[in-house]
């Protein structure tokens with residue numbers, strides 16, 4: 001199926017990505033994690049998005065699942081973008097941002113939480129294609145702390161999207 005022409009600014013994301021990164025925050029121990037991200041499409045002007053992560057041990061072997069998130073990346077005119085993400089932790093986020101060549105900067109416009117979700121208030125994400133790899137840095141404001149780094153990772157292309 002042809003990729004919708006409006007998706008051209010973010011078509012570089014399409015496919016399966018695998019890699020590793022680091023998490024940390026003032027409330028927790030830092031750790032290494034593995035990650036798989038899949039960006040897909042169905043011919044309409046949005047990308048489907050799914051991310052899964054695992055805790056890695058010192059040898060780089062998977063220990064147990066960590067976070068997962070799923071959503072839609074909605075391209076808009078003038079290289080603006082809206083991203084809707086849902087988390088199993090009772091958090092839903094709407095990001096807005098801009099695509100500049102192979103760099104995408106996103107800030108939360110709205111965060112909603114279930115009554116039992118943790119005290120998460122805002123997120124900022126910077127994605128970039130660097131030497132063919134997908135790199136990102138994620139900052140969050142949560143648990144009474146101001147916006148600061150929670151995760152960053154570098155992923156290699158591990159397959160094309162085929163549907």
Ligand code: HEM
Pocket residue numbers: 023025027028033035053054066067069087091093118119120123140142143150151
């Ligand atoms: C690569 C992605 C991510 C990984 C691997 C990851 C992993 C972790 C881990 C291992 C913790 C330590 C405590 C726990 O297990 O609950 C944690 C804490 C936390 N994470 Fe993430 N996380 C990721 C992304 C996110 C995102 C996108 C959000 C918000 C939507 C988020 C919100 C939080 C919050 C609020 C805490 C603080 C918990 C506390 O201090 O009690 N995380 N994260």
